Amino acid sequence: MNNEEKLAYWRNAIIALVLNNVENKMPIKEEDMREILDKDKMLFRQCLPLVIQSLKKVYGIILQKVPDTKKYICYSELRVSSTVEYDEEQCRHLTLLFIILSYLLMKDARVDEDLSKYFTEQLFDFLKGLRIRIDEEHPYFKDNIKKLIGETFVKQLYLKREKSDSETDLETRFLYSWGYRATVEFPAKDVLQQTAQILGKEPREFVAVYNKYCAEENEETMVVD
Structure with missing residues (x-):
């Protein structure tokens, strides 16, 4: 094979890896992509732009590096127009994620998670108010809600979870905020x-949130008082 054919071969190999990760939403490690290329950094730098271009042109998929990491996420550049495009489980997860x-967003701040025996604060209290109890099976969201929020959404980068650095906390506490994938999707x-x-x-009517995220896009830059 000539050089162009080799690049096309390795490009397709990386594309196959990316496509296999589209549905599970898990970040793709740069080292896993380079592993396909026998860890050849130079070859990876040559292939990556071709991979990004082909994914977007052929599949409508964006491959994007997560800032300050050596990981990438992939997502469709087309907005989903209907929940019909998801299976039942995906619809449940997407609904809970949106909530x-x-x-x-409306709190416009991170919220605390108390990791003691009973989850009683802020985010989980809010969900409890909606009759979504994280340690009980829900008629719609089913079971494993706690794992879905604290593990799956975090690993998928929909949510970011950080340890609180407060010295007054007697137990380990975490702060939740939007993850990188959430900000782009x-x-x-x-x-x-x-x-x-x-x-x-x-x-x-949601003045603080509107001013932060919407007012700057108004051509007249009108800010709500």
Whole structure:
């Protein structure tokens, strides 16, 4: 094979790896992509732009590096127009994720998770108010809600979980915020608009959130007082 054919071969090998990771939403490690190339850094640098270009052109998939890491996420550049495009489990997960992201957005701050025996604070109290108890099976969300939030969504980078650095905490506590994947797949202004619609309100009524995520896009840069 000539050099061009070799590049095409290795490009396709990396694309196959990426496509196998699209559905599970897990980040792809750079070292796993380089492993296909016998860890050849130079060859990886040559192949990566071709992989990114082909994924977008042929499959409509964006391969994007996670800032300050050696990991990549992949996602469709096309917005999903209907939940029909998801299976039942994906619909459940997406619904729960939207509820959490919406709550975090409206709070416009990270929320605490108390890792004692009973989860009683902020995010989990909010879910409990919606009759979603993380340690009980839910009629719609089923079981493993605690694992879905604390492990799966975090590993998928939909949620970011950090240890609290407060010296007054007697037990380990965590802070939740939007993860990197959430920021690229769910524009904050869209989540605000959808949440406002559900609540029967205008986005402008949520002054702090609207000013932060929407007002700057207004051509007149009008800020709500």
